[in-house]
Amino acid sequence: MKRDKKVVVIIGAGISGLTTAYLLHKKNYQVVVLEKNEIVGGSIETISENGFLFDRGPNSALETTPVIGFLIKELNLKEELLYANKKANKRYILRNNVLHALPMSPPAFLKTRLFSLKAKLRLFAEPFIGRSKDGYYQSIAEFVTRRLGKEFLDYAINPFVAGVYAGKPEELSVKSAFPKLYALEEKYGGLIIGTIRSIRERKKRAEVAKQSAKMLSFKEGMQTLPNAIADALGQRVITSAIVNEVKKEESGYKVVFDLKGSLKSIQCDAVISTVPAYSANKLFVDFDQGISKHFNEIYYPPVLVYYLIYSKDSIKRPLDGFGFLIPSLEKKSFLGAIWSSVIFPGRVDDDKAAFTIFIGGSRNPEFVDESREELLERVRNEFEELMKIQAPPIHKSERFWDKAIPQYNLGYIEHERFFDEFEQKNPGLFLSGNYRGGISVGDCIKNSELVADKVLQTIR
């Protein structure tokens, strides 16, 4: 019997799965989203605790793609939308136990004490340094040391990488993890000349760069977006449905899943997997034994997110920024902290301040073996000292992510190439999610549009 609409099964109801499903639904495909958990959102998780809103995964997203605005309009979320406070443009980095504002202009750069005079003068050499070897097998640490010097690696890139990937610059591939940065050298021959030229080119194309994209969230937190997409999709989203296997049929695929203890299956024309690599590793063994190795090699370090609320009058330093990041050389027990209620005022009453602290990542995955209580006490003490806080928190909460963020490490390109070939060999099967095409919420949404376009081109 000929079906009216093509059936597409999307595995996983994180932001990647939900966005792709919504875009395909709008294009008249019959979509079914299968989600393991009882709730949707995946890494996007907001809870309300004692009247406080805690974003336990991403705290915000950058509006780097028009698809975000499209979703907000379609889902009637305009009233819910919050843009970040202008104060959040200011970011701090710790050096010698002092928080230094990250310089955002050439005069501020000349004045800052975050970098030594020697490091500043070293920048003049950057335009004369030639192109490097293959960026896929070159770490961001190696790349930055060669182009900008060791001090920039230690006090700019090392904390930045911890803030974005919870990662280690010695392990991340510059071309896989920071393709735009590497492209400045590849295309223009250097970072300074490349930045100037690409700003001009972007202006011509009216594009938004990550550093100038607006930062957003919602009045009820980040989970508003996945919840709203899932509501719009209604019964097309099935929760508590654990996908065990995808089987290749004569025409199309069969997705086998466990729904609250009973085994079910769906025949379909296309399958989009958006689950993390460590979950995808079992799904395709029926017809490809080689793929599991690639999924298994993508490392997701553990991260502990610690949420603290203080009375404002106990904090003796100005709250005038996004938060701060900590270079490894400073030897603290955490990676950095976001000043959540500065970024999105209204998160707590005016007389209180909320902070989100990140612990672990690739820099210190061993934290999982420590006594949690002792670790959190040490982190709290270090944080309170840096913030000049003179009274204990009035609320504490934590969320442990056993496998937090995929690392696009050296050699990642081999996985990427295998995944591309796998899709070519298996028409109608698409691999998506944050281990491909970028880890940020904005990148996941941008990538979801690309995947939806691929489906449109191949499954008609």
Ligand SMILES: Cc1cc2nc3c(=O)[nH]c(=O)nc-3n(C[C@H](O)[C@H](O)[C@H](O)COP(=O)(O)OP(=O)(O)OC[C@H]3O[C@@H](n4cnc5c(N)ncnc54)[C@H](O)[C@@H]3O)c2cc1C
């Ligand atoms: C602590 C933390 C902080 C972050 N901070 C930021 C930030 O500030 N800004 C930013 O832009 N990004 C941030 N990120 C990254 C960003 O949140 C994620 O990369 C993004 O949300 C991933 O979305 P996804 O849909 O690709 O994957 P996921 O969110 O992982 O979704 C995958 C879904 O698949 C489901 N699933 C797994 N296995 C199965 C199965 N067998 N069957 C059915 N379903 C299954 C899972 O339950 C999950 O719901 C952060 C991430 C973390 C963990």
